[in-house]
Amino acid sequence: MKGEITVVDGKPYFASAFIDGKYVVGKDWDIRSPFFVYSNVRKWNIFKIEGDFNSVHDIQEKVASIAKENGYDLNQAFAFKIKGEFDALTAHIVTPRLPEVEGYRKGVKSQKFSFENTKGEFIGFYSEHHQGVFTHTDGFVHVHFLMKDKSFMGHLDKINTTGKTFKLYLPKRK
Structure with a gap:
């Protein structure tokens, strides 16, 4: 594990943070992941x-509430997106955990980055049955x-x- 991967609209984004305080976002398919x-x-x-959103839990509650109100089955996992402008947020990028992996730094498991007044989207998964698996x-x-400009x-x-x-974007139901 040496970064984060997100694929949106068929385009890959791979973030790594090998140097303190810096990150890089790649946009090609030359990526691998131990789980996805x-x-x-x-x-x-x-x-x-x-x-308001004052926590990730707030996102969970609002997604669940709107999904349920619109007939989505909360027993089935689903993807979602939220687009907008956010006052303040913090996100992390995992860093390598083994010395033999490029970018390893002893004692550093991830780096956090904070942003204010930024536009972009949250890409997420909701599941009430995958705690500790992918939630x-x-x-x-x-x-x-x-981030909207895809730089982070x-x-x-x-x-x-x-x-x-x-x-809020929810998968169109059949």
Whole structure:
């Protein structure tokens, strides 16, 4: 493990952070991962979210609420996207954990990066049955942040945004 991978609209984004305080985002398919979750979404339904995000848990709650209100089965895992402008967020990029892997730094498992007043999208997965598999053990979502200009991508850790309107994308149901 030496970075984060996110594929959006068929385009790969690979983020690495081998040097303290710096990150690089690659955009080619010359990447590998020890684990990967994916969904092929051909069409999206778009919903409006108004209000605040003060945690990743808030994202989980709003995604679940809107999905349930619109007939989605929360027992089935699904992908989602949220687009908008965010007041403040922090995301991390994992770093190599073995000395023989390029970019290894002793005692460093990830690097955190913070942004203010930034536009972009959250790409995530919701599942009530994969805790500790592809979601954290204490939640039902796994969320990455991709900056609008595609210059940064990483795993979302913290979010604080108030009084905004966002677009939530859920897979179009058959």
